[in-house]
Amino acid sequence: MNKSKLPGVGTSIFTVVSKMAKEHNAINLAQGFPNFPVDSTLINTINEVSKKDTHQYCPMQGLEQLREKIKHIILNQYNRSLKVKNILITAGATQGIYTCIQALVKKEDEVIILDPSYDCYEVPVLLCGAKPIRIKLNNSFLPDWDKIEEAFNSKTRMIIINTPHNPSGRNWDLSDFEKLEEIMNKFPNSLVLSDEVYEFISFEKKHISVHQRKNLFEKCISVSSFGKTLHITGWKIGYLVASDEIMKEILKVHQYLVFAVNSVAQHALNSYLKKINTIDIKDMYQKKRDLFSSKMKNSRFSLMPCDGTYFQLACYSKISNESDAKFVEYLIKEHNVAAIPVSGFYKNMDDQKMIRFCFAKDDATLINATKLLCKI
Numbered sequence: 002m003n004k005s006k007l008p009g010v011g012t013s014i015f016t017v018v019s020k021m022a023k024e025h026n027a028i029n030l031a032q033g034f035p036n037f038p039v040d041s042t043l044i045n046t047i048n049e050v051s052k053k054d055t056h057q058y059c060p061m062q063g064l065e066q067l068r069e070k071i072k073h074i075i076l077n078q079y080n081r082s083l084k085v086k087n088i089l090i091t092a093g094a095t096q097g098i099y100t101c102i103q104a105l106v107k108k109e110d111e112v113i114i115l116d117p118s119y120d121c122y123e124v125p126v127l128l129c130g131a132k133p134i135r136i137k138l139n140n141s142f143l144p145d146w147d148k149i150e151e152a153f154n155s156k157t158r159m160i161i162i163n164t165p166h167n168p169s170g171r172n173w174d175l176s177d178f179e180k181l182e183e184i185m186n187k188f189p190n191s192l193v194l195s196d197e198v199y200e201f202i203s204f205e206k207k208h209i210s211v212h213q214r215k216n217l218f219e220k221c222i223s224v225s226s227f228g229k230t231l232h233i234t235g236w237k238i239g240y241l242v243a244s245d246e247i248m249k250e251i252l253k254v255h256q257y258l259v260f261a262v263n264s265v266a267q268h269a270l271n272s273y274l275k276k277i278n279t280i281d282i283k284d285m286y287q288k289k290r291d292l293f294s295s296k297m298k299n300s301r302f303s304l305m306p307c308d309g310t311y312f313q314l315a316c317y318s319k320i321s322n323e324s325d326a327k328f329v330e331y332l333i334k335e336h337n338v339a340a341i342p343v344s345g346f347y348k349n350m351d352d353q354k355m356i357r358f359c360f361a362k363d364d365a366t367l368i369n370a371t372k373l374l375c376k377i
């Protein structure tokens with residue numbers, strides 16, 4: 002279509018790889034979703050609330066009681082005291098991110114996106130008529146502050162950050178936030194959009210949230226995902242937090258994009274949530290990360306450090322010189338295991354001979370997959 006608004010955008014790598022994995026009956030360590038059962042209490046809760054009067058629209062900004070619960074989670078976790086008016090329930094983090102960008106970024110603004118990144122940041126920027134500015138992370142997948150600072154100018158409306166980071170699994174250090182704050186002080190019209198969907202999946206290196214950085218509160222939006230936190234990615238529900246002035250603008254878009262998020266899901270989460278047991282979430286995924294890496298010890302893959310998320314990067318250069326996309330195809334077709342080529346997260350499809358495995362799988366799946374990977 003020659004009038005396409007997004008001529009450079011095709012089918013996402015997740016869809017392509019998932020389809021190929023299905024066709025070849027491969028073990029799917031590609032897309033980021035858990036394959037183990039959801040907490041039975043949550044299933045019983047949604048069952049019970051669905052029998053009640055929960056089937057009509059919720060308030061536009063989300064069920065007040067649920068936002069109260071989120072307020073307490075943020076207070077417990079980060080010691081930040083909020084008002085419910087600063088919390089918006091969203092249809093997953095993706096909608097939160099899209100809504101923020103549409104509400105806050107104008108034509109010809111610049112938005113800094115770090116490379117590699119999760120793939121839902123760039124399209125909403127393009128649809129605003131704004132310019133995504135891609136800045137590469139360093140070789141350890143952490144921010145290169147000299148390059149980032151150099152990219153900031155009076156047109157920079159926003160920087161999108163993500164820690165724990167997909168695809169690399171790296172967590173930012175305190176010094177990264179100090180540097181970010183220093184730059185934000187120099188550019189008072191710029192905002193920070195902080196994608197923290199893996200906030201409760203951090204291992205030895207603790208997650209630092211923007212909720213712990215007072216200097217950023219007024220110019221920052223954080224985005225969270227119940228899908229990731231409670232292993233219910235298909236529910237597509239999350240929340241964002243923003244200061245009064247920013248929230249006012251976000252709500253203008255939210256009300257015409259979704260108006261209100263799925264009401265049964267909101268009621269179920271409200272009944273279910275007391276306190277998110279962050280220790281259990283972290284311990285469960287840490288055991289999975291360690292199981293996966295111990296079983297991969299005898300393979301020819303080199304695993305990269307993983308501070309958080311449920312992703313493990315692996316370098317395959319001892320096995321093959323093929324591009325990562327070709328290598329993934331080979332892995333699926335010849336060895337029945339699916340992974341994601343890391344080039345899919347780069348603007349220019351940079352090939353680092355690295356692939357991403359998702360270890361949010363039951364132990365049997367991880368053991369079976371690693372047996373196959375060790376034979377390569």
Ligand SMILES: Cc1ncc(COP(=O)(O)O)c(C=O)c1O
Nearest residue numbers: 033093094095119167198226228
């Ligand atoms: C970094 C990151 N942000 C956002 C999302 C989307 O979250 P949700 O499913 O809640 O829209 C994902 C999903 O994989 C992700 O990895």
